[in-house]
Amino acid sequence: MIVTLAGGVGGARMAAGLATISDGKIAVIVNTADDFEHLGLAISPDLDTVMYTLAGLENVEQGWGLCDETWSFMSALEGLGGETWFRLGDRDMATHVERSRMLAAGVSLASVTRHLCAALGVRADVLAMSDGKVRTVVQTSDGELAFQDYFVRRRCEPRLLSVRFAGADRAQALPEALARLAAPDLEAIVIAPSNPYVSVAPILAVPGYVAALDAREVPCVAVSPIVGGKAIKGPAAKMMTELGVDASVVGIAQHYAGLIDGLVIDEADRALVPSIERLGIRAHVCDAIMRDREGRARLAAETLGFARELGRRGDWRGPCRAS
Amino acid sequence: MIVTLAGGVGGARMAAGLATISDGKIAVIVNTADDFEHLGLAISPDLDTVMYTLAGLENVEQGWGLCDETWSFMSALEGLGGETWFRLGDRDMATHVERSRMLAAGVSLASVTRHLCAALGVRADVLAMSDGKVRTVVQTSDGELAFQDYFVRRRCEPRLLSVRFAGADRAQALPEALARLAAPDLEAIVIAPSNPYVSVAPILAVPGYVAALDAREVPCVAVSPIVGGKAIKGPAAKMMTELGVDASVVGIAQHYAGLIDGLVIDEADRALVPSIERLGIRAHVCDAIMRDREGRARLAAETLGFARELGRRGDWRGPCRAS
Numbered sequence: 170m171i172v173t174l175a176g177g178v179g180g181a182r183m184a185a186g187l188a189t190i191s192d193g194k195i196a197v198i199v200n201t202a203d204d205f206e207h208l209g210l211a212i213s214p215d216l217d218t219v220m221y222t223l224a225g226l227e228n229v230e231q232g233w234g235l236c237d238e239t240w241s242f243m244s245a246l247e248g249l250g251g252e253t254w255f256r257l258g259d260r261d262m263a264t265h266v267e268r269s270r271m272l273a274a275g276v277s278l279a280s281v282t283r284h285l286c287a288a289l290g291v292r293a294d295v296l297a298m299s300d301g302k303v304r305t306v307v308q309t310s311d312g313e314l315a316f317q318d319y320f321v322r323r324r325c326e327p328r329l330l331s332v333r334f335a336g337a338d339r340a341q342a343l344p345e346a347l348a349r350l351a352a353p354d355l356e357a358i359v360i361a362p363s364n365p366y367v368s369v370a371p372i373l374a375v376p377g378y379v380a381a382l383d384a385r386e387v388p389c390v391a392v393s394p395i396v397g398g399k400a401i402k403g404p405a406a407k408m409m410t411e412l413g414v415d416a417s418v419v420g421i422a423q424h425y426a427g428l429i430d431g432l433v434i435d436e437a438d439r440a441l442v443p444s445i446e447r448l449g450i451r452a453h454v455c456d457a458i459m460r461d462r463e464g465r466a467r468l469a470a471e472t473l474g475f476a477r478e479l480g481r482r483g484d485w486r487g488p489c490r491a492s
Numbered sequence: 493m494i495v496t497l498a499g500g501v502g503g504a505r506m507a508a509g510l511a512t513i514s515d516g517k518i519a520v521i522v523n524t525a526d527d528f529e530h531l532g533l534a535i536s537p538d539l540d541t542v543m544y545t546l547a548g549l550e551n552v553e554q555g556w557g558l559c560d561e562t563w564s565f566m567s568a569l570e571g572l573g574g575e576t577w578f579r580l581g582d583r584d585m586a587t588h589v590e591r592s593r594m595l596a597a598g599v600s601l602a603s604v605t606r607h608l609c610a611a612l613g614v615r616a617d618v619l620a621m622s623d624g625k626v627r628t629v630v631q632t633s634d635g636e637l638a639f640q641d642y643f644v645r646r647r648c649e650p651r652l653l654s655v656r657f658a659g660a661d662r663a664q665a666l667p668e669a670l671a672r673l674a675a676p677d678l679e680a681i682v683i684a685p686s687n688p689y690v691s692v693a694p695i696l697a698v699p700g701y702v703a704a705l706d707a708r709e710v711p712c713v714a715v716s717p718i719v720g721g722k723a724i725k726g727p728a729a730k731m732m733t734e735l736g737v738d739a740s741v742v743g744i745a746q747h748y749a750g751l752i753d754g755l756v757i758d759e760a761d762r763a764l765v766p767s768i769e770r771l772g773i774r775a776h777v778c779d780a781i782m783r784d785r786e787g788r789a790r791l792a793a794e795t796l797g798f799a800r801e802l803g804r805r806g807d808w809r810g811p812c813r814a815s
Contacts, residue, residue, distance in 0.1 A: 209532070209593045239564040241582035242589075251590045251609045259564035259582040266565075267574045288572045289636045 170354045170472065170482035172346075174378075176200040176215050176368020177359040178232050178402050179394050183361035183458045186469030189462075196349040198378075199225075200280065200363070201297045202305040202334050202371030205317050207255055210265040211272050212316075216282055216297060217264055224289040232402065235260045244416035254322045271460070279343055296347070297373045301340030305367055305368040306333050316367065316373055319389065325404040329411040332366055334374040342377030350381040351457075357476035358382065360391035364405045365424050366412070373428075382428060383421065388476045388485040392468065393418045393457060397437035401458055418452075419444045426450060430485035433457055433472050451479060493677045494796065495669075497701075498684040499523040501644050502717050503554050504545035505782045506677035506684035507616065509792030512785075513545055515564040516615035519672040520546075521701075523686070524620045525603065525628040525657050525694030528640050528737070529669050530578050531569075532764055534595050537640075538691065539605055539620060540587055547612040555725065558583045558606055577645045602666055617672070620696045626662030626744040628690055629656050638688065648727040652734040657697040663771020665700030673704040680799035681705065683714035687728045688747050689735070696751075705751060706731055712800045715791065716741045716780060720760035733748040741775075742767045749773060755797050774802060 175184050175197050184197045186351035197219055204213045214233065220269070221227040221235055228234045238258035257265065266287060271281045278297045282445045286295050310328035319325060350358065363369050373379055382389055388462045398417050402407040407414040422445040425432070432450050434441070435457035445452040454473040459465045479485040498507050498520050507520045509608045518543055527536045536596040537556065544550040544558055548696070561581035570576045575591045580588065585761055587608060602618045609618050626637035632650035644647060673681065686692050705712055720742050723729040732739040737747070741761045745768040755773050757764070758780035768775040782788045802808040 182530060208589050209596055210589075239562050239582065241562040242585045245558075245583035245586035246590060249586055249590050249608060251586065251593075259562060259585075260568035262565045263568035263572055263574065266531050266533075267569060267572045270574075270745065273532055280582075285572060416637075 170347050170349070170352060171195045171357050171359060172355060173361050174198050174221055174349070174372050175361040176203075176316070177218050177476035178361030179459075180215070180361035180368060181219045181227065182465045183359065183363075183392060183469065183472075184219055185225075185462070186221045186268070186459065186465030186467075187359065187473065188293045189270055189466045190469050190473065192216055193324055196294040196346070198273075198296050198298055198346045198349075198372055200368045200371050201299060202303045202337070203266065203320070203367070204302075204324060205304070205315065207317070208252065208257075211255075211269040211271070212265050212475070213278070213282075213297070214253075216295065217261070218288060219281070220291055220295055222284055223293050223295065224292045227290065234258050235340050241332055246467075247365065252448040255317060279345065294345070296343050296346045296349070298346065298378075299340040299343055299374075299375050301336060303334050303336045303340045303375060307331070307367075320367075320404075325407060327466050329408050331412075332370065336370045337371065337374035338376070340375045340376050342381070347377055350378075350385065355385075355387050357387050357473060357480070358385060358389040358427060359472055359476065360389065360425065362392040362394040363393060364400075364403055365421060365471075366405070366408055376399050377426070388430045388479040389428065390433060390453075390472060390476045391421070391425050391429045392472055393431040393435070393438070394419045395421055396457055413487075417441065422448050422450050422452075431475055431479050433468070433475060451484060453474075493672070493675060494518045494680050494682060495521065496682040496684050497521050497686075497692055497695050498542055500541050501685030502546075502782075503538070503684035503686035503691060504542045504639050504684065505717075505788045506686075506715060506792060506795075507542055508545045508548075508785070509782065509790075511616045511797065512681065512789040513792050513796065519619055519669070521619050521621055521666070521669045521672075522694055523621060523691045523694050525626045525697075526626075526639050526643070526690070528627070529639065530640070531575065531580075532592070533580075535578075535588050536590040536591065536601070536620070539618065540584070543605070543609055543612060543614055545668055546609070546614045546616050546618065549612065549708065578640060583743065602668065606739070608733030617668070619666050619669045619672070620670065621701075622663040622666055622698050624659060624698075626657050626659045626663045626694055628656070628694055629658050630690075639770050643690075643727075648730060651723070654735070655693065657694045660694065660697035661699070663698045665698050665704070670700055670704050673701075673708065678708075679706060679711050680710050680803070681712040682795055682797060682799070683712065683752060685715040685717035685724060685809060687717060687723075687726055687731070688744060689731055690730070696738070708755050708809075711753045711802040712751065713756060713776075713795060713799045713802070714744070714748050714752045715756040715795055716744045716758070716761070717745075718744055718756040719780055740764065744797040745771050745773050745775075754798055754802050756791070756798060773805060774798075787795060
């Protein structure tokens with residue numbers, strides 16, 4: 170069994186790769202701090218991206234939403250003068266409507282997610298990080314903004330000053346997720362190549378997860394979302410720069426130092442291995458870009474192989490145990 | 493100015509016909525007792541049918557919903573195991589989502605309707621009968637059922653025992669609607685060929701409307717939804733029979749006796765003119781079936797001509813004033 174912490178597209182692809190090579194025996198702890206209420210619907214962008222990708226139904230070109238999507242709803246909504254900055258496809262709407270209906274009926278987000286995943290034939294365990302309400306709020310050059318307002322409506326254009334996770338202190342880690350992190354058959358923990366600041370950080374901000382990672386008895390490896398100083402997808406590099414952080418695999422290693430045992434980086438960053446290992450983090454160099462489904466499985470296999478090697482060599486736990 | 497009381501398809505077509513011949517100078521008071529909450533959305537079937545038909549966007553083949561509709565949402569919802577007995581098209585969903593959002597924000601149903609009609613280019617005034625919540629409940633051989641459960645889910649199959657309009661006693665007629673019924677430029681009141689028991693009766697059950705009709709200074713004519721003992725559309729005849737009422741134009745005349753001055757009936761029912769006029773209601777015989785858009789305008793012109801003739805001859809108000 171493998172547990173992965175994941176956010177948007179990079180996390181979803183990593184999860185899909187790991188599911189492929191492990192016959193679905195993975196649990197994915199998913200960021201829900203991007204969730205928001207829109208048009209009266211409860212929308213969970215990261216849960217949906219992970220779920221759709223694991224179901225093989227993701228829209229590859231678009232990077233979010235469902236394949237074979239139609240847009241009649243959005244076009245009619247535009248005709249009615251409704252809000253269309255957050256694009257909702259017709260098929261995708263079924264997920265939001267059904268989720269909203271179940272939540273309103275008192276079903277927990279974790280149970281709703283289980284139900285939706287079962288309906289879509291997803292075999293991996295997709296776990297909302299918390300049933301509590303955590304919301305990413307960003308301080309920017311345009312003031313404080315709700316995450317989707319910053320991320321989608323304003324396309325990350327305002328300069329990022331800081332990020333906070335409203336409600337995280339009062340939220341509780343999902344008990345099933347903590348159980349998976351402590352399970353005897355756990356083999357490795359993988360931090361997916363998701364945005365460290367707005368996809369992985371909210372998960373770690375929920376009380377319970379850092380302690381669970383500290384108490385782990387298996388290696389924890391991250392896969393860098395930065396390759397050659399650029400984000401593979403999304404605004405991670407821009408955000409790191411604006412936050413005054415080195416937008417490189419070294420910046421990623423610094424960010425995760427004390428938490429992870431190893432970092433998977435791309436060939437393009439081979440020269441930075443010494444800088445990473447100086448932080449007490451082992452580096453594994455490979456092709457770290459998932460270009461297609463085969464690429465996902467290949468990177469997942471590289472990552473899992475690396476974690477297993479760290480485990481075999483006892484070459485892990487160093488950083489977080491040494492302190 | 494003409495005011496018409498309307499429910500579903502028959503009412504919508506009559507309203508569209510009247511709008512055509514009067515250059516949009518009509519007000520349509522629409523039944524909202526069919527409204528219901530479904531999948532977390534506020535759905536107003538009769539308002540939508542009237543609005544879509546007046547906008548020229550109605551789905552003629554289907555008899556409800558929008559033309560050029562797509563069904564991706566419904567098909568995806570089915571895949572998720574959601575409730576699909578009430579069919580919601582993708583474009584239609586925009587209406588329900590936008591209405592639900594506005595109602596949740598505290599906007600009145602009347603204002604929401606005005607907004608949606610303006611967006612769709614509807615020039616006629618479409619007036620929800622009340623901003624209050626009135627709900628049609630039917631007693632049937634299968635027990636008490638909410639209207640859409642009876643009408644759509646069970647296709648009117650259970651035997652109808654009685655109909656009540658929950659909340660009608662506490663509801664208030666829409667002030668704009670009462671103002672229209674008392675306006676100095678009002679020329680006629682038309683009760684559309686809607687189902688008398690579940691489309692027109694709920695409007696009349698809201699305190700204010702019967703008094704407004706009684707106080708009218710113009711003729712009030714109804715158009716029969718029954719032709720040759722059969723409903724033109726829908727279950728009106730079946731319902732009348734189950735309620736122990738004569739499923740004929742005479743049954744319609746008896747139902748509206750004391751309320752209307754004239755009844756428009758089809759050629760097929762010419763022989764029943766004496767039975768209608770015996771009730772103190774003038775009868776006008778013509779082709780009373782609206783087969784197409786031309787048919788709507790023709791029937792609307794026949795109806796308005798009939799009302800004007802009653803007005804000219806002073807041949808009205810007899811029944812309701814005599815008592």
